[in-house]
Amino acid sequence: MVVQKSPQRAVLWGCGPQGSEVTVYVLGPTTQKKQTSVSNETGMWRVMLDPIEAGGPYNITAASTNPTNESVTLVDVLFGDVWLCSGQSNMYFQVSQIFNASKELALASKYPHVRIFMADLVQSETELPDLANVSIPWSVPNEKDLAPFSAVCWLFGRYLYQILKYPIGLVESCWGGSAVEAWSSPTALKKCGLDYMDEKLMGPHANSILWNSMIHPLLNMTIQGAIWYQGEANTNYHKDLYNCSFPAMIDDWRTAFHEGSGGQSAIDFPFGFVQLSTDIKNSTDDGFSDIRWHQTADFGFVPNFRMKKTFMAVAMDLPDSTSPFGTIHPRDKQDVAYRLTLGAQVVAYNHILTCNGPFPFLILPDKMYVYIIFDQELAVTPSKDIFEICCSASVSLCGPRSNWVSAPIKLWVQRTIQLSTELCPQSEEVAAVRYAWRDWPCDFKACPVYSAKTALPAPPFIINFQSSSGWKRRHIATDNYLSTEDDWQKMQNGFL
Known part of the structure; x- marks a missing residue:
């Protein structure tokens, strides 16, 4: 796996017998020892490591005593930057489905320091303390595991690694057809007057149903930033509120990850997103146009006064009229990821370059x-x-x-x-x-x-x-x- 490098401090957590003592040993280029105990209320324990520079590998062991003597060891752990990838079907769109997929999959073994993790598709009406299931556990990329992984997420991480030259961890948590309301906490929804349940909606549209099961369990994790590809589901659902609901979700995620990681994920961590691509040629409906505009909080560009430390990849010029997955799912995810990477270089890494088109x-x-x-x-x-x-x-x-x-x-x-x-x-x-x-x-x-x-x-x-x-x-x-x-x-x- 990859956990967050310095200057942030990585947070590790787990479960065990209530009241038992837990000692965490970090062995590798540097060593650490941390002690804690399992909460009597939650049955969970957590430790915050001292900052560790990018690199590795490390072995990390958690050992418990009183009343049991048990241990678990994680091997081949790297420290680097961890990015969360979320959204709906264009983020879920798999590496195996893009243009030149076989070529991309063949490259997987050349990037052993870009590690992948994929949460399973789970819904919950209450906030879960841990993921109910995992689709892809932390893995060194190979053709088999990479094929179903998010193409935008993988390409973004691979391109970043080529620039930064240190480990990148990619956490995919997304669901096709989902609305922004499903990924938003009740706190975020309330800010936009959406703190009610639309009885007509079910599945991945319902308020907070994916926040509860696929984001809330990750809040302990220290992350560098997040990227997002979503909005299609809102072109005909609460469209006129997206200029509030999307920025509110970003603000709320930042606060929640900051608090959940004990202040280690930045309160204003970098957040990148893909502006919607295309769906129907010659359509006269304004849904996609309106959402593109609302994705920027009606400024037309980011970062802006309302959406600070954000970056955007424009995708309206990347249509795919012959996509076998439907025109709403263009196969060119390489250009999308490249444009996201430009924004990340500027916003997340303070590189001096131009990351936006003319405005x-x-x-x-x-x-x-x-x-x-x-x-x-x-x-x-x-x-x-x-x-x-x-x-x-x-x-x-x-x-x-x-x-x-x-x-x-x-x-x-x-x-x-x-x-x-x-x-x-x-x-x-x-x-x-x-x-x-x-x-x-x-x-x-x-x-x-x-x-x-x-x-x-x-x-x-x-x-x-x-x-x-x-x-x-x-x-x-x-x-x-x-x-x-x-x-x-x-x-x-x-x-x-």
């Missing part, structure tokens, strides 16, 4: 065009319809069912794109702009806007304007507004 920095509309200035240089492919503008006499009228019309890309240079407003009726003005606001916005890696430097895609966004000095313009990054025509003229001159 609007400034939007300047006039009567003929909308100018969108992004925060990095662009690689642009012309498109007639992926940008849309809302034509309205009032900003407040711009919603999902508003008069959205296509805004063709006319020109672009460096960080700026010029959109035409010619399809707006003359009696109305441009009140909002949105990008890639559809279930399936583009073909594989063929969206119109990418970073010229990193080839990362711009995420979807929807921006309502505010009026100022006759023109409507918005500075996205700081929420300040330009106020003079001189500012506008300088922007025009710079573009032209």
Whole structure:
């Protein structure tokens, strides 16, 4: 197995006869000895090791005395970073199902320091102190055990190991078709007014039913961070509350793991997630678009004020129209994991690199065009319809069912794109702009806007304007507004 390295302290726990004394011995490159006793109330014992640097192997023995003399020894234990992987079916999606699966499985033996563990699919209406069952016990990866393991989780861990060069532990706990409410504690649900049971729901949708059985038993564990791929189940269930329920779940997990590990899992541990990919081509339903936006707490990017120390992998440009597992399950999990790894490097490991695609920095509309200035240089492919503008006499009228019309890309240079407003009726003005606001916005890696430097895609966004000095313009990054025509003229001159 892999347990968390320094500077955090790993927590070990187990069960035994009530009142018995337990001694834990750590033998390897360094040695430790810790003593504790089994609780008379819970029948559980736990110890917190002193910090141990990455590496190994170690043997760890727990020995009890009074009234019995028993011992258990864990062998080939490594210290490194432990990541929890959770969500629904796209996180559950197996290594054996991805593109080039046989090649990936053949690589398993080359990564003996990336260890895997998989919780079994169990539901509970009450919080469990321990996992009821395990699908894959802690294992050195091999083709047989890796085949049913989460592809996103494995690839994320493997890519991280190639960068960090020390052990990575991967804990998979996910369930296909599950809603965010199922993974949330009652405390988290209450913050969003969801602390009630929907009688129509059963299985992996029901409130807290997977939190109880597949997250709560892990809270003693010291972890480095978590990654998440979920949201499809909420495109038609409490969709409009996801901008509350998802951030609330993250906050609650952080608090719960921090407290459960005796303060060793950081109170703000890094949390990465995959923004939803695609489902139905030419769909007019806004479910996927809305959830993508709500996954960022309606900011469009992370980290942000509401979701600190988070990172995101955009996946809307990775559709798979021929997936034998359904179009909602794209097989390209390599790019998803790679994009997650970029975010983890920045947020979890303080590496200096660009992990996000371009995002609007400034939007300047006039009567003929909308100018969108992004925060990095662009690689642009012309498109007639992926940008849309809302034509309205009032900003407040711009919603999902508003008069959205296509805004063709006319020109672009460096960080700026010029959109035409010619399809707006003359009696109305441009009140909002949105990008890639559809279930399936583009073909594989063929969206119109990418970073010229990193080839990362711009995420979807929807921006309502505010009026100022006759023109409507918005500075996205700081929420300040330009106020003079001189500012506008300088922007025009710079573009032209």
